[in-house]
Amino acid sequence: MSEDVAPFVAPALPPGSGRATPAIVPAHIEGASFGDRVYRLATTGFALVIPALLLLIAWEVFHAGWPALTRFGFGFFTSSDWDAVKGNFGAAPAIYGTIVSSLLALLLATPLAVGVAIFLSEFAPNWIRTPIAFLVDLLAAIPSVVYGLWGVLVMVPFIREHVMPFVKDTLHLGDFPLFSGAAYGPSMFAAGCILAIMILPYISAVTREVLRAVPRSQREAALALGATRWEMIWDAVLPYARSGIVGGVILGLGRALGETMAVTMVIGNRHEISASLFQPGYTMASLIANEFAEATNDLHVSSLMAVGAGLFVVTIVVNVVARWLVWRTARAGGGT
Amino acid sequence: MTAPSFTAQRRAVWRSYRDQLAANTARTLGRRRLFSRIMIALTFIAALVAILPLLLILWHLIRQGAATVGWQFFTRMPKPAGEAGGGMANAIVGTGIVVAIASVIGLPIGIFAGLYLAEQRTARLATAIRFLSDVLNGLPSIVLGIFAWGMLVRPFKHYSALAGGMALAAMMIPLVTRATEEMIRLVPVSMREAALALGYTKWRTSLSIVLRTAAPGIVTGALIAVARIAGETAPLIFTAFGNSFWSVSPTQPIAALPMQIYNYATSPYDDWHAQAWAGALVLLGLVLVISVAARFATRSRAGLGSD
Numbered sequence: 001m002s003e004d005v006a007p008f009v010a011p012a013l014p015p016g017s018g019r020a021t022p023a024i025v026p027a028h029i030e031g032a033s034f035g036d037r038v039y040r041l042a043t044t045g046f047a048l049v050i051p052a053l054l055l056l057i058a059w060e061v062f063h064a065g066w067p068a069l070t071r072f073g074f075g076f077f078t079s080s081d082w083d084a085v086k087g088n089f090g091a092a093p094a095i096y097g098t099i100v101s102s103l104l105a106l107l108l109a110t111p112l113a114v115g116v117a118i119f120l121s122e123f124a125p126n127w128i129r130t131p132i133a134f135l136v137d138l139l140a141a142i143p144s145v146v147y148g149l150w151g152v153l154v155m156v157p158f159i160r161e162h163v164m165p166f167v168k169d170t171l172h173l174g175d176f177p178l179f180s181g182a183a184y185g186p187s188m189f190a191a192g193c194i195l196a197i198m199i200l201p202y203i204s205a206v207t208r209e210v211l212r213a214v215p216r217s218q219r220e221a222a223l224a225l226g227a228t229r230w231e232m233i234w235d236a237v238l239p240y241a242r243s244g245i246v247g248g249v250i251l252g253l254g255r256a257l258g259e260t261m262a263v264t265m266v267i268g269n270r271h272e273i274s275a276s277l278f279q280p281g282y283t284m285a286s287l288i289a290n291e292f293a294e295a296t297n298d299l300h301v302s303s304l305m306a307v308g309a310g311l312f313v314v315t316i317v318v319n320v321v322a323r324w325l326v327w328r329t330a331r332a333g334g335g336t
Numbered sequence: 337m338t339a340p341s342f343t344a345q346r347r348a349v350w351r352s353y354r355d356q357l358a359a360n361t362a363r364t365l366g367r368r369r370l371f372s373r374i375m376i377a378l379t380f381i382a383a384l385v386a387i388l389p390l391l392l393i394l395w396h397l398i399r400q401g402a403a404t405v406g407w408q409f410f411t412r413m414p415k416p417a418g419e420a421g422g423g424m425a426n427a428i429v430g431t432g433i434v435v436a437i438a439s440v441i442g443l444p445i446g447i448f449a450g451l452y453l454a455e456q457r458t459a460r461l462a463t464a465i466r467f468l469s470d471v472l473n474g475l476p477s478i479v480l481g482i483f484a485w486g487m488l489v490r491p492f493k494h495y496s497a498l499a500g501g502m503a504l505a506a507m508m509i510p511l512v513t514r515a516t517e518e519m520i521r522l523v524p525v526s527m528r529e530a531a532l533a534l535g536y537t538k539w540r541t542s543l544s545i546v547l548r549t550a551a552p553g554i555v556t557g558a559l560i561a562v563a564r565i566a567g568e569t570a571p572l573i574f575t576a577f578g579n580s581f582w583s584v585s586p587t588q589p590i591a592a593l594p595m596q597i598y599n600y601a602t603s604p605y606d607d608w609h610a611q612a613w614a615g616a617l618v619l620l621g622l623v624l625v626i627s628v629a630a631r632f633a634t635r636s637r638a639g640l641g642s643d
Contacts, residue, residue, distance in 0.1 A: 039539030043455070046448035047462070050469050050513065053506055060486040061479065115382025123376050124383075135387040141627055142393065143567025145594045146616045149601040150393045153400075153609060197389045204386070228365075230372035251474075258476020260570040261598060285478045285570070292482065292574050308482045312475065319474035323467075 058312065065306030068299060076306060082271045084295070089303035091310070093273045097188065097281035098311075101263065102256035104192030104277070109200045110249050116200075117207035118233055140201035148265030151194040152186070156266055159193070160185035164278055177275045186268035189277040194262050199252035206248025206326060210241045213330050244329030250322035258315050260285040284311050401617030404610050409618070414580055414596070417605045424615050426582050430497070430591040431619075433584060434576055435566050437501025442508030443558055449509070450516025450554075451542060457521075466517070473510035480506045481571040489575055497583075497590035500576025504565040511564060515557020519550040552633050559630035563623045569594040593619045 068089060069076060079090025116136060120129050164183035168174035214237050222236035223229075238245070268280020269290055284307045295301045408423050415422030449465070456462040484503035489495055523546050531541040547554075569592075572578075577589040578599065584590075593615055600612035 035540070036538045039542065043448050043452035044461075046445050047452035047465050047513075049445050050449060050465055050472060050509060053509070054468055054472055056487070057475070057479065057483045057506075060483050064482075064486050112382045112386050115379040116386045119376075119379035119383045123379060132383050132387060135390055136383075138624075139386075139390050141563065141623055142390075143569070143594060143619060143623060145567065145569045145597050145601075146393070146397070146620055149597055149612055149616050150396055152601055153613075154392070154396050200386055228368050228372035230375040231368065234375075254474050258474075258478065260476065260478040261594075265598070265602060285476055288478050288482060289570060289573060292485070293577070305482060305486070308479050312479050315474055315476055315479075316471055319471060323470055 061305055061309040061312055065302055065309040068302040068306040069309075071299065072303075076303070077310075080271070080273055084291075084297070084300050087297070087299050089299065091284065091287070091303070091307050093271050094282045094284045094287040094307060095310070096273050097191075097267065098257055098283040098285070100277075101188055101191040101195055101267065101281070101283055102253055104188070105195030105199055105256045106249060106253055108192060108196035109203060109252060112196075113200045113203035113248075113252070114207055114245060117204045117211060120204075121208050121211045122233060122237070123229070136201050136204055139197065140205070144198070144259065144261040145265075147194055147198055148262040151190065151262055151266040155193065156185040156190050159187070159190050163189075167278075178277050181274065181276045181279050183278055184268060184280055186266050186280050187278050188267065188274075188281040191263045191267040191281070191283070192277070194266050195256045195259055198259060198262060199255045202255055203248045203252040206251055207241075207245050210244030210248065210326065210329050211237065213244070214240045241329060243325045247322045247325030247327075247329065250318055250325065254315050254318040254322060257318065258285055258311060260289050264289045284308075397613065397617045397620060400610070400613035401615075404614035405617055409614055413582065414611070415607075417603065417608060420607050420610075422611070424591075424593065424596055424611065424618070426579065427591040427593045427596040427615070428618070429584060430576070430579070431566060431593040431622075433586070433590060434497055434500045434504060434572065434592055435562060437498060437586065438504035438508055438565055439558075439562060441502060442505035442561070443512060445505075446509045446512025446558075446561070447516050447547075447554060449513040451520060451547065453513065453517040454520035455542065466514075469510040469513050472506070473514070476570075477507060477568055478570040481574050484571065485574040495575060495577035495589040496587045497576050498586045500572045500590065500592070501586070503571035503575050504568060507565050507568065507571060508561045511561035512554075512558055515560065516550070516554050519553030519557060520546060522553065523549045556630045556633045559626050559633065563626040563630070566626070567594055567619055567623050569598050573598075593622075 072079070072089060076089065076091055077095060078092050079088070080092040081088045081090045082093070083089075116132075120133055120136075124132065160183060164179075167179050168183065173179045218236050218240055219232055222232040227235060263283050264286035267283060267286055269282055269286060270280035271282050271287075272279075274281065288304050288308055288311075291300070292304050295304055408421065410423060410428060411425050412421070412423030413425055414427075449469070453462050453466055453469075480503050484499050484506070488499035488502055527549060528541055528546055531545040532538070536545065572592050572595050576592055576595070578595045579589045579591045597612045597615040597619065600608040600615065603609075
């Protein structure tokens with residue numbers, strides 16, 4: 001074995017030959033700088049596809065949405081008149097619906113998701129943590145359209161036959177504006193519920209990650225001072241992780257705002273602003289999904305593109321804020 | 337000054353103090369412990385509530401879909417409304433084709449972009465691209481759908497499988513990029529140094545040593561990305577559009593499983609609902625099989641990042 005390894009002896013360079021040492025430098029190193037340059041250029045080029053793609057997307061949606069935006073001006077976002085025949089387009093109900101359904105989803109999902117994350121990262125014994133973490137992660141793997149199918153064929157009938165009558169007749173909240181009107185199955189409430197299920201794994205995953213970044217010393221100090229296990233979480237761990245958890249929640253918000261298929265299938269798709277959660281509504285994404293293929297005139301297409309542009313801007317802002325918050329917490333925790 | 341010595345009186349005061357405190361503590365501690373237990377139980381209940389919808393969805397899918405999923409479902413074409421039976425052969429093949437197109441475009445771009453990010457870790461451009469890749473990942477899929485429509489459908493005036501594949505590729509690129517970057521970072525620097533010391537050029541080191549070492553992890557990332565896009569509907573409705581007939585041509589409208597489920601689920605026919613359940617069961621099965629395969633690919637790689 002050791003016979004193969006000849007001792008390396010640096011050959012003496014011929015005097016005066018700065019670069020030309022052909023005899024001892026293997027041939028492929030001659031081309032090294034060229035090959036490396038090509039490689040570097042190629043990887044940089046492929047990496048630049050990402051910003052290029054984003055620019056193209058932005059250009060496409062704004063360029064295509066421009067006619068509608070200039071035609072209707074600011075009224076595009078405040079008017080609720082959406083009439084393809086007369087050529088009047090105002091996206092207010094879709095914007096309202098997007099915000100309300102997403103907020104409702106956050107309201108339902110956040111306590112659950114944070115609870116799950118706390119349970120999994122702090123309290124669960126190993127044998128129970130693995131399967132529950134796996135199942136929660138699985139929620140994120142289910143395609144949107146499968147949620148929609150389940151939502152429209154199982155959840156919506158359940159809400160119509162059990163939840164709505166319960167709220168109206170048993171709790172007598174029928175006159176309360178949030179729950180007023182005829183009990184449709186497909187509704188803002190249904191959309192909020194399905195969205196809550198869909199964003200829960202995202203919020204919970206980020207929260208777990210952030211909790212993991214909280215230093216051990218923080219927990220030990222609280223316990224040493226005589227805190228119970230819950231007081232340790234509530235007074236020492238959660239305040240430390242707060243901004244990261246908020247980041248996770250906002251990340252979930254970003255998902256909820258852009259979620260399309262499941263919402264389209266359960267929200268009822270009615271272009272109207274209604275205070276009641278039990279009434280059908282619309283979201284920006286479902287408006288596009290529903291009408292785009294049938295849009296006949298250019299102004300209609302342009303209006304839908306403008307809605308898409310709005311969605312583009314909003315989700316970018318939301319994501320940037322969320323990532324910044326998560327990054328800040330993870331960095332703060334990583335150092336200690 | 338002399339150190340204060342405890343007189344009997346003082347000692348008694350302190351004792352009563354201490355006893356009172358202890359009594360108080362015992363009383364409140366019991367309450368605090370109980371509260372702690374209740375809250376911990378509540379987090380456990382939250383976990384149960386969170387997985388309840390998952391179990392319900394799985395249960396309904398299996399109960400409603402299993403009866404319809406058979407040999408026929410994979411080999412037959414869809415039947416018109418009102419006729420029972422039929423299958424989704426065209427949609428299953430269509431999903432395969434659209435995902436293949438997306439992978440052919442998205443994988444090389446994603447892998448090379450990931451290589452770039454991992455190797456130029458600190459360059460300002462790399463930081464910017466890493467951030468933009470996250471931004472692209474956060475875009476709603478419907479926006480990618482209308483984008484692809486504007487770029488690839490409107491100019492050519494007809495829907496095509498190619499446009500659908502491109503829209504999905506745009507979704508796939510940031511996923512593959514970040515997965516590749518992470519996996520390449522796990523490769524020990526010593527391997528790269530060893531290769532360079534043996535006289536490998538930088539690019540050969542990157543491709544035949546580093547990339548190859550990270551390959552199982554990258555395969556995992558790629559599979560997860562495929563599982564993710566295979567279930568997407570929104571980018572396809574205005575690009576691939578759907579097709580009720582057999583078509584494998586990339587320039588023609590093509591059927592896809594998620595779109596077919598969407599169309600059938602929103603129809604008023606019970607037969608089509610049954611087909612939608614079956615389609616959803618198949619789709620979910622497909623997605624889960626790919627994800628589990630991805631997990632196994634990672635497991636065989638375990639230990640790579642340990643040093």
